[in-house]
Amino acid sequence: MKININSEIFAPEVQMEGAYKVRMKILIGPEDGSGNIIMRHFFIAPGGNTPYHQHNYEHVIKVERGSGIAVDENGQEHELSVGQSLFVRPGDLHQFRNPNNDDFEFLCIIPNPGKKG
């Protein structure tokens, strides 16, 4: 059993191309012994966004704070806010944007890409 204090985990700026004003911390991951599941906490500052992209693994998401926009595989926008959860299928295009004045935060859980390729 490994217990982490979330506030003690650093959240660096996400360096991925197309990411703007996005930070991410790993709450539970391989360093904690988790070989299959990685739990990440994303912070999108006002005006920020993740890239509109796709990959061969899924996203399991729960909004933690604020609200924002999820863009789906057809380019359609959906409002997302606290109290909502979301599933993105492997291979589906997706993007998250924060057009609001407060931080937009969500958990984004993925299978360990090191195992899933």
Next chain:
Amino acid sequence: MKININSEIFAPEVQMEGAYKVRMKILIGPEDGSGNIIMRHFFIAPGGNTPYHQHNYEHVIKVERGSGIAVDENGQEHELSVGQSLFVRPGDLHQFRNPNNDDFEFLCIIPNPGKKG
């Protein structure tokens, strides 16, 4: 992309032997198309507990509300509260208890047992 409204999902009493005053809802799971990862929200009422048990898959946990006790594989108790995350390895004994006066709630993410056996 599938969006769920958490409050609209029913949280039935957990029927597992040794579970007492525990309810659980699936925020994202197979019904949403998630074949690898299941995100569950547990509610332990004051005085309640999960069984002290083990299984061949891991738990990735984030406390959502209140505080409680996590019992580890050696029977040792750890206080758990909002702002903490926890990893339970496959095969490790574990239990969660709520000795307090408020609900103890946490996310508990697992690989899909239907796939992992």
